[in-house]
Amino acid sequence: MHKILSVAALCGALFGATAHAALTPMEAGRALYRTHCMACHRVDGSGGVRFAHAVSADLRAPALERTYRHQDALIERAILHGRDEDGSSLHAPMPRWAGRLSIGQVRQIVAYLHTLRVDG
Numbered sequence: 001m002h003k004i005l006s007v008a009a010l011c012g013a014l015f016g017a018t019a020h021a022a023l024t025p026m027e028a029g030r031a032l033y034r035t036h037c038m039a040c041h042r043v044d045g046s047g048g049v050r051f052a053h054a055v056s057a058d059l060r061a062p063a064l065e066r067t068y069r070h071q072d073a074l075i076e077r078a079i080l081h082g083r084d085e086d087g088s089s090l091h092a093p094m095p096r097w098a099g100r101l102s103i104g105q106v107r108q109i110v111a112y113l114h115t116l117r118v119d120g
């Protein structure tokens with residue numbers, strides 16, 4: 001009994017470690033993006049979905065990176081606190097994600113956003 005339990009524990013530890021290592025920050029960000037952002041910003045990040053007082057933003061590089069002056073911290077602030085590059089409030093229905101996503105999760109999403117690119 002004791003032996004079976006420790007084998008099970010070892011397998012659990014190994015499987016857990018493998019599953020964790022398999023997911024890069026970018027891949028974790030893609031999963032988070034698809035759960036929390038895609039409905040409004042579309043699967044490719046192109047946005048353009050119309051709401052009463054706003055149109056969802058295009059989140060693809062390089063335009064988003066240029067707008068936020070190539071500072072990930074400013075993109076993170078936009079996501080967490082709904083502030084644009086100059087500190088003005090983003091319009092509803094863009095949620096404020098602070099309290100719902102951790103800073104680590106937001107960094108993973110930003111890593112993923114850098115991979116969504118359009119030329120030009």
Ligand code: HEC
Nearest residue numbers: 036037040054055056057078079084090091092093094095
């Ligand atoms: C309910 C719809 C909705 C959801 C869900 C949503 N957004 Fe938005 N988002 C918007 C809208 C609308 C805007 C445009 C706001 C404006 O024009 O002021 C926006 C703007 C943004 C901006 C600012 C872009 C810029 O050019 O200034 C970023 C960054 C952003 N969203 C990221 C995200 C991320 C990341 C998620 C998921 C964690 C997310 N959004 C989820 C609707 C949404």
